[in-house]
Amino acid sequence: SDLRMEYSALGDAINLAARMEQTAQPGTVQVAHDTYKLAKNLFEFKSLGGVAVKGKSEPVLAYQVIGRKFESIHTRGIEGLHAPMVGRDGELLALREVLAGLRQGLGRILFVLGEAGLGKTRLISEAHEVFQGLGYPQAAWVETISLSYETNQAYGLVQRLLRRMSGIEYNDPPGIVHEKLSDLLQSLEETRHTRALRVFEALFGLETETQAPPMDDETFKRELYEAMVLWWKSRFSVQPAVLVFDDMHWCDAASAELLRQLLPLTGEIPLVLLFAMRGERNAPAWQIKSTADEEYNHRYTELVLRPLSEAEGNDLVNRLLNNPDLPNSLRASILDKSGGNPFFIEEVVRTLIDNGILVAEERGTNGQTKRSWRATSASADFAIPDNLQSLLSARMDRLEEPTRGTLQLASVIGRSFHRRVLQAVDEASYELDKHLGTLLRMDLIREAARVPEIQYTFRNPLTQEAVYKTILIKRRRAFHRRVGEAMESIYADRLDALYGLLAHHFTLANEREKAIEYYRKAAKQAAGLFAYDDAIQNLREALKLIEAGKQTEPHMTLLEELADVYRLLRDIGQAIALYHESLHLWETLPTADAIIAVRLHRKIVQLATESKWNVDLDTYRHVRDLTLESLDQLELSLSAGKQEPSAEAVLALATLSFEAWRSRTPPDWERAQRFAQAAVDIAEQLDEPVVLSRALGALCNVLD
Numbered sequence: 001s002d003l004r005m006e007y008s009a010l011g012d013a014i015n016l017a018a019r020m021e022q023t024a025q026p027g028t029v030q031v032a033h034d035t036y037k038l039a040k041n042l043f044e045f046k047s048l049g050g051v052a053v054k055g056k057s058e059p060v061l062a063y064q065v066i067g068r069k070f071e072s073i074h075t076r077g078i079e080g081l082h083a084p085m086v087g088r089d090g091e092l093l094a095l096r097e098v099l100a101g102l103r104q105g106l107g108r109i110l111f112v113l114g115e116a117g118l119g120k121t122r123l124i125s126e127a128h129e130v131f132q133g134l135g136y137p138q139a140a141w142v143e144t145i146s147l148s149y150e151t152n153q154a155y156g157l158v159q160r161l162l163r164r165m166s167g168i169e170y171n172d173p174p175g176i177v178h179e180k181l182s183d184l185l186q187s188l189e190e191t192r193h194t195r196a197l198r199v200f201e202a203l204f205g206l207e208t209e210t211q212a213p214p215m216d217d218e219t220f221k222r223e224l225y226e227a228m229v230l231w232w233k234s235r236f237s238v239q240p241a242v243l244v245f246d247d248m249h250w251c252d253a254a255s256a257e258l259l260r261q262l263l264p265l266t267g268e269i270p271l272v273l274l275f276a277m278r279g280e281r282n283a284p285a286w287q288i289k290s291t292a293d294e295e296y297n298h299r300y301t302e303l304v305l306r307p308l309s310e311a312e313g314n315d316l317v318n319r320l321l322n323n324p325d326l327p328n329s330l331r332a333s334i335l336d337k338s339g340g341n342p343f344f345i346e347e348v349v350r351t352l353i354d355n356g357i358l359v360a361e362e363r364g365t366n367g368q369t370k371r372s373w374r375a376t377s378a379s380a381d382f383a384i385p386d387n388l389q390s391l392l393s394a395r396m397d398r399l400e401e402p403t404r405g406t407l408q409l410a411s412v413i414g415r416s417f418h419r420r421v422l423q424a425v426d427e428a429s430y431e432l433d434k435h436l437g438t439l440l441r442m443d444l445i446r447e448a449a450r451v452p453e454i455q456y457t458f459r460n461p462l463t464q465e466a467v468y469k470t471i472l473i474k475r476r477r478a479f480h481r482r483v484g485e486a487m488e489s490i491y492a493d494r495l496d497a498l499y500g501l502l503a504h505h506f507t508l509a510n511e512r513e514k515a516i517e518y519y520r521k522a523a524k525q526a527a528g529l530f531a532y533d534d535a536i537q538n539l540r541e542a543l544k545l546i547e548a549g550k551q552t553e554p555h556m557t558l559l560e561e562l563a564d565v566y567r568l569l570r571d572i573g574q575a576i577a578l579y580h581e582s583l584h585l586w587e588t589l590p591t592a593d594a595i596i597a598v599r600l601h602r603k604i605v606q607l608a609t610e611s612k613w614n615v616d617l618d619t620y621r622h623v624r625d626l627t628l629e630s631l632d633q634l635e636l637s638l639s640a641g642k643q644e645p646s647a648e649a650v651l652a653l654a655t656l657s658f659e660a661w662r663s664r665t666p667p668d669w670e671r672a673q674r675f676a677q678a679a680v681d682i683a684e685q686l687d688e689p690v691v692l693s694r695a696l697g698a699l700c701n702v703l704d
Contacts, residue, residue, distance in 0.1 A: 015053065015054065015055060016032050016053060016060065017032075019051060019052075019053045019054070019060070020032055020051070020062060023051050023062065024064075025064075028064055028065070029064070029065040030048065030062055030063070030064050030065070031045075031062070031063055031065065032060055032061065032062060032063075033060065033061040033062075033063070036061075036063045039065075042068065043065050043066070043067065043068055044065075044066040044067050044068070045063040045064065045065060045066060046063065046064045046066055047061070047062075047063055048061075048062040048063060048064055049061070049062070050062070083316060083319030083320045084319065085119065085122060085123070085126055086308065086312050086313075086315050086316040086319065086342070087308045087309065087312035087315075087316075087342075088119065088123060088126075088305070091112075091123060091303045091305070092123075092126060092127075092130070094301055094303060095110070095123070095126075095127045095130060095303075096130050098110055098272060098301055099127065099130055099131050099134060099242065099272065100134060101272075102134075102136060102139060102240045102242070102270050102272060103134070103136065103240075105240070105269075105270040106270065106299070107265070107266030107267060107268070107269060107270055107271040107272060107273075107299065108266060108272045108273075108299050108300070108301060109263060109266050109272075109273050109275075109292040109296055109299060109300045109301070110272060110273065110274045110275070110300075110301045110302075110303070111275050111276075111277070111289050111292065111300075111301070111302045111303070112124070112274070112275070112276040112277075112303045112305065113276075113277060113278070113279050113289075113302065113303065113304045113305065114278070114279070114304065114305030114306075115278055115279065115305075115341075116278060116343075116461060116462050117341045117342065117343035117344055117388070117460065117462050118305040118306070118307065118341060118342065118343075119305060119342050119343070120246070120276040120277075120305060121246055121276065121460075122342075123276075123303070123305070124143070124244055124246060124274065124276060127242075127274070128141055128143075131242060136240060138238070138239050138240065139239065139240040139241060139242070140236075140239055140240070140241040140242070141241070141242045141244070142161070142164060142165060142241065142242070142243050142244065143164075143244040143246065144157065144160045144161045144164050144243075144244070144245060144246070145160070145245075145246045145247050146245070146246070146247045146248055146249075146250040146251040146252075146255075146285075147247070147250060147414065147415065147416070148247075148250045148414070148415070148461075149414060149500060149501050149504040150250065150252060150500055150501065151250050151251070151252055151500075151537075152252060152500055152522060152526070152534050152537045152538045152541070153252055153499070153500040153522065153526075153534065154252060154253075154254045154525065154526035154529045154531030154534040154535070155203055155252065155254045155255050155258070155529055155531060156252045156255060156500070157245065157251050157252060157255035157256075157259075158203070158228075158254075158255045158258060158259075159203060159204065161243070162181070162184070162200065162203075162204075165184065166180040166181060166183065166184040167180055168180050168181070168204075169452045170491070170494060170497055171452060171491075171493075171494060174206050174207070177204055177206060178197075178201065178206060181197060181200045181201065181204070182197055184200075184231070185197055185200070185227075185231060187231075187234040187235060188230055188231065188234055192230055195223060195226075195227065196223075196226075196227035196230060196231060198223070199215075199220065199223040199224045199227050200227060202215065202220065202529070203224065203529065205496055205525070205528075216530075217530035217532075217568065220529070220530045221530055224258065225258065225261055225262075228258065228262060229262065229265065232262065232265055232269065232271065233265070233268070233269055236269050236270065236271045237269045237270075240270035240271070241270070241271055241272070242271075242272040242274060243271065243272070243273055243274070244274045244276075245259070245273070245274070245275045245276070246276045247276065247277065247461070248275050248276060248277035248283070248285035248288070249277040249278040249280045249283045249285065250283075251277075251283065251284055251285040252284065252531070252534055253284040253531065253533040253534055253537075254526070254529065254531035254533070254534055256283075256284035256285045256287060256288055257284070257287070259273075259285075259288055260287055260288045260291050263288070263291060263292055263295075263296055264296070266296070266299055267296070267299060275288060275289070277289075279304075284533075289302075306340075307339060307340025307341055308340040308341075308342055308345075309340065310335055310340075312340075313334075313335045313338060313340055313342075313345055314331065314335060316342060316345055316346075317331065317334060317335075317345065317349065320345075320346065320349055321349065321358070321372065321373040322370055322371060322372040322373065323372060324358065324372055324373040324374060324375070325372070325373075325374035325375065326358075326374070326375050326379075327375055327379060330352075330357075330375055330379050333384050334348050334349070334352075334384065337384045337385070341388075343388075343460055343462060344388050344391070347388065347391050347392060347395070348384055348391060350395065350442075350443070351384070351385075351391055351394055351395050352379075352382070352384075353373070354395055354398050354442075355378075355382065355394075355398075356376060356378065357375060357376060357378055357379045357382045358373045358374070358375055358376070358379075359373065359374060359376055360372070360373055361373070361374060388462060388466055389466045389469055391466075392463060392466040392467065392470075393466070393470050395442070395444075396467065396470060399438070399442075400438075402431060402435060403434075403435040403438050403439065405426070405427075406422070406426055406432065406435040406436070406439070407435075407439055407444060407445075407467055408467060408468075408470065408471050408475075408479070409422060409425055409426050409479055409483075410422055410439075410445065410456070410458070410464075410467075411458070411464050411465075411467040411468040411471070412468065412471070412476065412479040412480055412483055412505075413425075413483050414464070414501075415457060415458050415461055415464045416448060416455060416456070416457040416458075417455070417456055417457075418453055418454065418455050419432070419436070419453065419454040419455070419456065420453055420454070420490060421483065421486050421487060421490060424482075424486035424489070424490060425479070425482040425483050425486050436456070443459055444458070444459060444463060444467075445457065445458055445459060446458075446459055476508060477508065477509050477510050478509070480505045480506070480508040480509035481505070481506070481509035481511055483505050484502055484505035484506045484509060484511070484514070487501070487502060487505070488502065496521075496525065499518050499519075499521045499522035499525060500518075500522045500538070502514075502518040503515050503518035503519045503522055503538070503541070503542075506518060507519075507541070507545065512545045512546075512547070513554075515542070515545055516542045516545055516546075516554055516558070519538045519539065519541050519542035519545075520538075520539070520542060520557075520558070520561065522534075522538045523535040523536075523538035523539045523542070523561065523565070524561075526538060527564075527565055527568065532565050532568055532569050535565045536562065536565050536566070539558055539561055539562045539565065540562070542558050543555070543558050543559075543562070546558070551585055551588045551589060552589075553589060553592060555585060556582045556585040556586055556589070556592070556596070557582075559578050559579075559581050559582035559585065560578070560579065560582045560599075560600060560603075562578050563575045563576075563577075563578035563579045563582065563603070564603075566578065567603070567607055572607060572608075572611050572623055573622075573623070575607055576604055576607060576608070576623065576626050576627070579600050579603055579604050579607075580604070580626075582600055583597060583600050583601070586600070594637070595646060595648050595649075597633070597637065598634065598637050598638070598648055598649065598652050599648050599651075599652075600630075601630040601631075601633050601634040601637070601652075602630075602634060602648070602651060602652040602655050604626075604627050604630040605627055605630050605631050605634055605655050605656070605659055606655045606658070607623075607627075608623045608624055608626070608627040608659075608663070609655070609658055609659045609662050609663050611623055624663070631656075631659065634652055634655070634656060635656060637652075638652055638653060638656070638678075645682045645685045645686060646682075646686075647686065647688055647691045649679075649682055650679045650682050650683045650686070650691050650694065650695050651679075651691075651694065653675045653676070653678050653679035653682070653695070653698075654675070654676065654679045654694055654695055654697075654698035656671075656675040657671075657672045657673070657674075657675035657676040657679065657698045657699075657701070657702060658672075658698065658701070660672035660675065661701070661702060669702055672701075672702040673699070673702045673703070675698075676695070676698040676699040676701070676702055677699060679694075679695035679698055679699070680692070680695040680696060680698075680699050682695070683695040683696075
């Protein structure tokens with residue numbers, strides 16, 4: 001029908017399956033050789049020899065399933081396509097020395113630098129094997145990762161580390177998150193436990209159970225730093241640890257700054273901090289590397305991965321294919337096109353196998369049968385694509401259309417994706433497990449988790465990026481919209497953890513209003529955690545979505561909110577310039593509420609007044625000149641009869657009172673008292689105790 005298409009099993013597989021069923025003993029499971037090859041690492045089999053099958057000249061090998069293997073080895077991809085690392089002996093030796101130092105209680109800082117595909121994540125995997133082989137019974141190895149679409153999510157990486165170590169799931173209710181955070185800090189003394197728990201709760205946006213007053217930015221950052229220091233010391237002083245932070249080129253600025261400040265701990269406790277990133281000097285995490293190199297060079301190790309040499313690339317091909325029989329021209333083409341990038345070499349080899357250019361054969365060596373590969377005659381006519389994008393596109397072209405569509409949708413979701421989200425957006429979701437199985441076997445994706453829900457990840461970020469680029473822009477937009485809407489529905493009760501991701505999807509869906517909404521929420525969330533750089537970045541991303549030439553209230557609001565963040569950063573000049581820009585927009589919008597102009601003028605005057613004793617004299621005079629117009633406009637707007645009673649009018653009058661005695665020489669106490677009394681008079685007409693309190697406070701400041 002128009003809504004559904006079902007497929008019947010056809011061809012030789014039916015004939016073969018029927019013979020397996022007919023010849024199997026009752027109560028047993030019998031499979032042919034192809035199934036055996038796919039499942040032999042998971043189950044024990046007994047060979048039954050050959051079974052005659054109609055239409056086949058030779059008997060077909062059959063196997064009886066005995067049971068599950070005690071230790072299943074789950075392999076993906078094409079059997080034989082795995083090799084030890086090549087060309088990284090020096091790096092592995094350096095890693096071993098660093099990890100061996102943990103036994104003597106020596107902490108270290110380690111950076112692995114390299115472009116995409118050179119093997120940073122693979123080197124981390126090899127380091128983990130080295131770590132396990134060193135036999136530290138009490139040592140811990142903890143890995144976490146930064147994601148490209150969370151670059152502006154304040155403390156996103158730190159939150160992920162805490163989730164990983166405490167077992168906090170994204171769908172945990174607030175009460176459970178509180179309990180898990182409390183358990184995480186059990187090793188701290190009671191008084192310190194309470195303070196650390198409070199700041200960790202703030203980090204996760206939880207309502208604190210303490211009666212302590214709200215924290216300002218400096219207090220929050222200090223308390224968070226102290227809590228992390230106390231927690232790491234209590235946790236890792238008795239339990240040596242390696243904390244791994246992969247893909248740090250995508251790390252958010254707030255997390256990077258906190259980790260930079262925690263570097264000294266490697267000199268106090270047996271802790272190795274292992275960072276991996278591309279060589280992007282503009283990334284916030286580069287400051288961690290610079291600080292480690294400049295201030296802690298005595299315990300800093302830097303490993304820079306280079307492309308493989310021709311000999312190393314040739315060695316990798318031999319190891320992947322078990323010393324294959326390849327024409328020199330084909331070898332040369334593989335090495336030339338890959339440019340020494342080991343990931344590219346592996347993908348070239350996979351493409352050659354997928355296209356039948358390389359075929360497997362069993363070889364007997366020293367009494368053992370091993371699989372090896374040889375080139376077919378078609379190799380002479382096969383042109384290897386010139387770049388990774390073309391190469392992966394060629395591999396994708398061999399997929400059936402529905403499976404290819406599933407892979408493309410997965411690439412839109414991101415490097416990691418939950419099955420539930422993919423199912424919600426995949427139009428062929430009734431066959432989703434079949435498609436995912438195909439992608440797993442081709443080693444394009446890998447299973448990342450099953451609890452609390454099934455999650456997959458692309459084998460390599462380059463794979464996800466390359467697949468994504470195969471989607472036409474128009475279809476990308478539709479896919480991003482479907483993904484964003486699916487996430488809004490599925491995770492409706494915890495969208496606060498997904499603001500940045502939702503902004504990312506709706507931006508690429510060209511859903512400007514929704515994207516702006518989520519960028520604003522992400523900015524507010526970041527500012528609430530005093531991560532002002534991340535807040536600024538989110539608001540600037542939102543401003544990019546304002547269509548050129550269109551004067552709108554959202555544009556005006558974004559400029560004001562951006563100015564508010566610069567005010568918190570005490571960047572007075574930038575804040576006032578943005579408030580003025582917002583005011584100019586207000587003047588072009590005939591339907592804009594007059595109270596908006598009052599608020600903007602009030603903020604300008606307030607900022608200038610507050611700055612009097614915080615900047616040098618020349619700067620203050622300049623700021624004062626910039627605010628004279630706002631001062632006049634504010635007083636004019638608040639003259640009798642021009643404003644309805646409102647909270648904003650009260651705040652504006654209180655600001656004028658403050659300006660009269662703080663900014664003027666000598667202080668104009670009469671003017672200050674007049675404005676403060678007017679603020680109280682209006683506040684008493686409103687049913688807002690907090691506003692009345694502000695007005696009374698202004699009046700108290702000027703009474704004898």
